[in-house]
Structure formats: structure tokens, C-alpha cells
Amino acid sequence: MLSFDTALTFFTLAMLLGYTPGPDNVFVLMQSAMQGRRAGFxxxxxxxxxxxxxxxxxxxxxxxxxxxxxxxxxxLKLLGAAYLAYLAYQVLRAPVGPLADQAQLRLSPWKMYSRGVVMNLTNPKVVFFFLALLPQFVDDAATAQKGPVAWQIAQLGLIFIVATLISFGSITYFAGALSQVLKRSTRAQRGLNWLAGTVFIGLALRLALAER
Structure with a gap:
């Protein structure tokens, strides 16, 4: 098992990264604001x-x-960029008003869950980030006490996921409150749709232009 100090240090770093503005937490923020807390989770x-x-x-x-x-x-990066552009298209052409709000509520949990999966897996930067980050906390010389390298990496990955659940979950919780305001304002719905569409287009361009 990883030492407590290593696990705590890595968890703290993962929490800080979770709150640092980036494609994933911005995506969570916008989806939660548009669809509500449950969809965001x-x-x-x-x-x-x-x-x-x-x-x-x-x-x-x-x-x-x-x-x-x-x-x-x-x-992979072009597939991810195309997917984000598709989401931007959907958002920008979405109707507003009470009927639009009802349609949003019909989005299935599976659809929102799959959006998160696709968003993460089509971002090649995550692979490079994990390749750069996780090995720094692996102790090759202490495999007898901490386990094989693969097991140490698995533990670090699980710690990172727990930190992500906490940090992104809190973003979802507070952003979800905005959706309650949007239900009462057609103008706010339209404004958020345009904001979300612009953000998704920006993320798509950023990903398409990313270099290894």
C-alpha cells in the first residue's frame, strides 16, 4: 500500500487540480447549469x-x-473536437422557454453519463497528463512494501478519482442552483445557451489545435 504521506500529498494535489479551470470542470459547470444537479452528477x-x-x-x-x-x-483529438462541436451545435439550436425546460428534464441519466465518458476518453491530453503525473509518486525501490508498480499506479488513479468526485461534485452542486433560476427566465436560458455553445466551440478549437 502507498504510504499515508504519499497518498495525502497526491490527494491534495488532485483536489487542487480539480478546482483549476480546465476543459473537464468547465464542461461539468456548463452541463450542471443547463441540466441541473442530477444531470451534472x-x-x-x-x-x-x-x-x-x-x-x-x-x-x-x-x-x-x-x-x-x-x-x-x-x-483521438479530432474525434473529441468534433464531439464538442456537435454539443455546441445542439446547444445553440436548442429552444428556450418552459417547453424547452421540460425537454431538458427528459434527458436520460445514461445520456449525461455517456457525455462524461466520451468527453474524457476523447481527450488525449489526459493520457499525457497521467503519464507525467502518476509515475512521479511511484517508488520503484519499495515494491516489497508498497506493491508492484502497476498496483501503486492503480491506487494513485483511485485516489485521483475520489478527489475528482469531491471537487467536480461540489462544482456540480453549486452550478446546479443556477438551473433553478434559468427555469424562470427565458432570457437567461437563451444567454446560457449561447455561452455554453461558445465555451464548447472554444474547447473544441483548443483540443483540435493541441500538440503532443
């Missing part, structure tokens, strides 16, 4: 599922193979 669960996949890939060494392929990086 499903998005967070989807993002954390993606982190589970990334953790397993790092532990098994698959991420290093992916990182070495320029083609894989390019294909």
Missing part, C-alpha cells in the same frame, strides 16, 4: 469512468504505446 460519474480507463491503461503500459503514436493522438 451523472456527467461527473462519466468523467470518472474515463479516468478509470486511463488509470488501467497506464498501469498496463498501454498508454505509453498510444503516446508514441502521432496518428493515434491526432485521430
Amino acid at each position: 451523472y456527467v461527473v460519474l462519466g468523467l470518472c469512468t474515463g479516468l478509470l480507463v486511463h488509470t488501467a491503461a497506464i498501469a498496463l503500459g498501454l498508454a505509453a504505446v498510444f503516446a508514441a503514436s502521432a496518428l493515434a493522438f491526432t485521430v
